[in-house]
Amino acid sequence: MSKTIVVALGGNAILQPKQEGTYENQLNNVRTSSKFLAKLIQEGYKLVITHGNGPQVGNILRQNEEAEDVVPPMPMDVLNGESQGFIGYMMVQCLQSELNALGMDAPVVNTLTRTQVSQNDEDFNDPSKPIGTFYTEEEAKKLQAERNWNMKEDSNRGWRRVVPSPQPINILEADTIKQLAEAGNVVVAGGGGGIPVIKKDNGEYEGIEAVIDKDRSGCKLAEEVNADVFMILTDVDHVFVNFGTADEKALKDISVSELESYVEEGQFSKGSMGPKVESALNFAKNTGTSIICSLEKVDEAVRGNSGTIISG
Ligand SMILES: Nc1ncnc2c1ncn2[C@@H]1O[C@H](COP(=O)(O)OP(=O)(O)O)[C@@H](O)[C@H]1O
Numbered sequence: 001m002s003k004t005i006v007v008a009l010g011g012n013a014i015l016q017p018k019q020e021g022t023y024e025n026q027l028n029n030v031r032t033s034s035k036f037l038a039k040l041i042q043e044g045y046k047l048v049i050t051h052g053n054g055p056q057v058g059n060i061l062r063q064n065e066e067a068e069d070v071v072p073p074m075p076m077d078v079l080n081g082e083s084q085g086f087i088g089y090m091m092v093q094c095l096q097s098e099l100n101a102l103g104m105d106a107p108v109v110n111t112l113t114r115t116q117v118s119q120n121d122e123d124f125n126d127p128s129k130p131i132g133t134f135y136t137e138e139e140a141k142k143l144q145a146e147r148n149w150n151m152k153e154d155s156n157r158g159w160r161r162v163v164p165s166p167q168p169i170n171i172l173e174a175d176t177i178k179q180l181a182e183a184g185n186v187v188v189a190g191g192g193g194g195i196p197v198i199k200k201d202n203g204e205y206e207g208i209e210a211v212i213d214k215d216r217s218g219c220k221l222a223e224e225v226n227a228d229v230f231m232i233l234t235d236v237d238h239v240f241v242n243f244g245t246a247d248e249k250a251l252k253d254i255s256v257s258e259l260e261s262y263v264e265e266g267q268f269s270k271g272s273m274g275p276k277v278e279s280a281l282n283f284a285k286n287t288g289t290s291i292i293c294s295l296e297k298v299d300e301a302v303r304g305n306s307g308t309i310i311s312g
């Protein structure tokens with residue numbers, strides 16, 4: 001039986017920090033990403049793809065705020081839903097066309113996905129999720145003072161607005177996603193970490209304003225669909241220790257306990273590599289193999305020849 005891989009595709013793969021952010025920019029990036037993802041399908045893996053939305057949801061939020069005098073702004077859970085539709089649409093178009101070009105006829109579907117979170121999550125008091133574009137420190141401090149935005153430095157790449165990012169508890173559509181994948185569909189799901197919802201006392205779900213980290217929700221999704229492998233695709237070939245210093249060292253094959261000791265040293269930053277390592281560790285501890293690698297080397301990594309490969 002063919003193995004199932006859940007892939008979490010980095011926001012960088014859809015919109016790079018230095019790009020303007022036009023539809024054409026993003027469509028081209030998704031087209032390129034699809035070529036790499038199609039290799040996994042060509043090799044016979046069942047694929048569930050989740051993706052980031054940090055740049056996009058930040059831009060949609062900005063559009064809502066700038067136009068608030070003429071169009072009523074929508075809450076952030078709705079904006080997450082919009083970004084799932086927008087990015088999911090591009091992924092379905094590009095991946096389907098790439099598969100057809102390779103002579104494969106697997107249907108590609110995008111599933112609107114909700115992720116349950118807790119309204120008591122500590123990130124609501126100290127937001128950590130960077131969204132939207134990058135600013136200089138001076139611009140960031142001005143925006144913080146004038147617009148009351150919460151601004152933080154993002155992995156030495158500049159300053160960004162941050163919003164609450166609660167831990168995912170449960171992927172509400174997981175069973176449907178699993179059935180779709182088992183039936184031979186390529187499934188795009190849980191985009192932007194899923195639409196954050198809380199469960200009320202009467203058992204109903206209600207949206208809450210936040211952006212869930214897609215690596216964390218991707219791990220939950222991988223657990224809930226019983227994936228064999230959880231791959232986090234980003235723009236670096238490996239996880240590094242002493243990242244950005246003269247002593248930096250790439251991690252290749254690594255055990256859970258060794259990687260945990262680097263986490264305890266504080267090697268991985270909160271808004272970028274931290275959640276990836278945390279999510280990869282959780283999956284490797286409880287379920288299967290985790291791989292953090294670059295999108296471009298995804299097929300090498302799945303064969304064990306690139307990336308940081310974490311096993312129990
Ligand atoms: N220890 C580390 N090892 C590798 N990359 C790191 C590390 N710490 C921070 N990074 C940064 O994390 C970035 C990837 O995180 P992020 O931009 O959030 O990814 P994505 O958008 O692809 O999900 C890399 O481009 C790199 O600059």
Ligand SMILES: NC(=O)OP(=O)(O)O
Nearest residue numbers: 011052053054213214
């Ligand atoms: N939601 C999310 O994790 O987005 P990015 O990967 O773009 O930060």
